[in-house]
Each structure stands twice: as structure tokens, then as C-alpha cells.
Amino acid sequence: MNDQAERLRQMISKAKEDTPNRAKTIGIASGKGGTGKSSFTVNFCLELSRLEQKVLLFDLDIGMGNVDILLGESPEHSILDFWKKNLSFNEIIEKSPSGFDYIPGGRAFNEFFELKGTHLDAFILELDELTKVYDFIFFDMGAGMTKESLQFLLAADEVFLIVTPEPTSLMDAYSAAKHILLSSPETRMSIMMNKTKTEKEGANAYGRISSVLSKFLSKEPKLLGILPDDPAVMQAVIKRNPITQSFPKAKYSRSIRQAAASFLAMNEGFIENTSRPSLFMDRLKTLFSSTAGKGG
Numbered sequence: 091m092n093d094q095a096e097r098l099r100q101m102i103s104k105a106k107e108d109t110p111n112r113a114k115t116i117g118i119a120s121g122k123g124g125t126g127k128s129s130f131t132v133n134f135c136l137e138l139s140r141l142e143q144k145v146l147l148f149d150l151d152i153g154m155g156n157v158d159i160l161l162g163e164s165p166e167h168s169i170l171d172f173w174k175k176n177l178s179f180n181e182i183i184e185k186s187p188s189g190f191d192y193i194p195g196g197r198a199f200n201e202f203f204e205l206k207g208t209h210l211d212a213f214i215l216e217l218d219e220l221t222k223v224y225d226f227i228f229f230d231m232g233a234g235m236t237k238e239s240l241q242f243l244l245a246a247d248e249v250f251l252i253v254t255p256e257p258t259s260l261m262d263a264y265s266a267a268k269h270i271l272l273s274s275p276e277t278r279m280s281i282m283m284n285k286t287k288t289e290k291e292g293a294n295a296y297g298r299i300s301s302v303l304s305k306f307l308s309k310e311p312k313l314l315g316i317l318p319d320d321p322a323v324m325q326a327v328i329k330r331n332p333i334t335q336s337f338p339k340a341k342y343s344r345s346i347r348q349a350a351a352s353f354l355a356m357n358e359g360f361i362e363n364t365s366r367p368s369l370f371m372d373r374l375k376t377l378f379s380s381t382a383g384k385g386g
């Protein structure tokens with residue numbers, strides 16, 4: 091354990107003793123499928139929990155969830171049981187062997203989720219309770235955007251866009267960012283460059299998307315980190331054991347660790363006190379109630 095990580099841990103536990111906080115909510119999107127969003131999210135959550143953060147990963151790729159697969163787990167329930175069996179979130183939440191909790195997205199080809207009526211009320215109420223329990227709640231969206239997943243991205247305190255240097259990924263990420271920022275200009279956005287051949291390639295690709303966003307939408311997203319194209323990622327997927335656990339010395343694992351530590355250091359000042367209503371919940375309620383009754 092290096093000194094820097096230890097210092098960070100001590101600073102955080104001191105801050106936690108001083109103020110009970112509300113979870114910071116983060117929506118993870120990519121625009122295009124296959125950019126490595128789920129692998130990144132699982133490993134990032136794992137690293138944050140190693141840094142003593144209480145983390146919940148909500149797999150919102152409903153019906154096509156793969157967080158449990160990446161963790162090598164076969165959970166009994168999934169978020170689908172919230173609709174089908176009226177289970178509470180507490181009955182669905184799984185404790186991963188990697189230290190963080192998660193809500194599985196489940197598998198069912200023709201299921202879709204629609205939040206309205208009593209389900210919407212129960213969902214909001216239960217999620218509100220979870221924001222008092224965790225330090226971070228991550229929403230892993232499916233590739234592409236549905237009306238529902240967009241609401242979570244717009245309400246979240248921050249959005250991470252997982253992007254590769256391929257022109258198709260950059261273009262899709264730009265479209266996703268544009269959509270989010272036009273609907274919610276205050277959204278904080280960070281970009282994680284993935285599958286890069288070199289640091290320079292990652293930095294250049296980030297520079298391209300960031301300058302277009304700055305020129306056309308006056309918004310410059312932060313760079314969360316640059317992750318290398320590393321064959322160990324796929325080996326870990328095959329082993330169904332997150333790479334930061336199965337190959338802790340791999341280049342990818344080192345970069346994730348670095349990104350998690352600097353993200354945490356940057357978020358040290360983020361404290362939403364539990365005595366106040368959550369801004370995230372307020373935004374989510376407003377977004378869902380404004381679309382309820384519009385049909386479709």
C-alpha cells in the first residue's frame with residue numbers, strides 16, 4: 091500500500107466522521123457499444139471500495155445486464171424483480187466479493203422498464219434511502235439511450251463518458267454529450283479514454299472531443315484518465331474476475347487505480363448533507379414527473 095493512498099484514506103475517513111453525507115451519483119454512458127464501459131465501471135467501483143468508499147453499482151442495462159457476469163456471480167434476484175415480484179431494493183442488492191454492492195440488471199430479452207405510478211413512487215423513495223447509505227452510486231447505462239436512462243444521466247451529479255480513440259466512438263460520444271448538455275447545461279462531465287495504444291493517442295483524442303464541445307457547447311469536460319488497450323482485460327473477462335483483482339500489475343489495473351485515486355482527491359469537497367433533500371432526487375423526481383403522462 092503506498093503512502094499516497096494511505097494519506098488519502100485517512101483524509102477521507104476524517105471527513106466522513108465530521109459530516110454524514112449523501113451519495114454522489116454518477117451516470118456512466120458511452121454512446122456506442124463495446125467501448126469498455128462495464129469493465130471500466132466494475133473495476134473503478136472496486137478501486138473506490140479499496141479506498142474505503144461505500145459504493146453501489148446500479149446496472150441499468152435492464153434485461154441485458156452484465157455486471158454480475160464480470161464479477162463471476164450468479165445473483166438470485168435482479169432489478170426485474172422490483173417490477174415482477176415487488177421486491178424492495180434491499181432484497182435485490184448484492185454484496186460483491188470485490189467489496190462494493192450492486193443491483194443486477196437481470197437477463198430477459200423482451201423486458202423493458204417503465205417508471206410510472208406506484209412503481210415510480212416506490213423507486214424514488216427507495217433510491218432516496220440508498221443515497222443516505224452510500225458514498226457513491228454509479229448508474230451503468232446500456233449502450234445507446236432510452237428515455238428512462240437519459241433521465242438518470244440528466245439527474246446525476248456527474249456523467250462519465252467512456253470513449254475510445256476510434257472516430258465512430260468519438261462521434262457517438264459527442265452526440266451523447268451534446269444531447270445531455272443541451273437538456274441539462276449544468277451537468278458535470280468527465281471523459282475516460284479507453285483502449286488507447288499510447289498515452290499520446292488518448293490525450294489527442296480527448297483534445298479533439300473536448301475542443302469540439304468547448305467550441306459548440308461552451309463546455310470543456312474533464313479528463314478522468316487514459317486506459318491502455320490491454321489484452322489482460324479480455325483475459326480477466328474470460329476468468330470472470332475483475333482485472334484489478336486477477337491481474338493487479340497489468341497496465342490497465344495501474345491506470346484504473348490512478349484514476350480512482352485522483353477522482354477521489356478531486357471529490358473531497360463534495361458533500362451533500364443528509365439533513366437536506368438530495369439535489370439528485372429532486373432532479374430525478376422533476377424529470378420523471380414531467381414525462382409521466384406524455385405517453386410512450
Ligand SMILES: Nc1ncnc2c1ncn2[C@@H]1O[C@H](COP(=O)(O)OP(=O)(O)OP(=O)(O)O)[C@@H](O)[C@H]1O
Pocket residue numbers: 120122123124125126127128129130232233284285286317318319320321323324325327342
Ligand atoms: N482497455 C481495454 N483493452 C482491451 N480490451 C478491452 C479494454 N476495455 C474493454 N475491453 C474489451 O472490450 C469488450 C467490450 O467491453 P465491455 O463489455 O466492458 O464494453 P461495454 O461498453 O460495456 O459494452 P456494451 O455497452 O456493448 O455492453 C470486451 O471484450 C472487453 O474485454
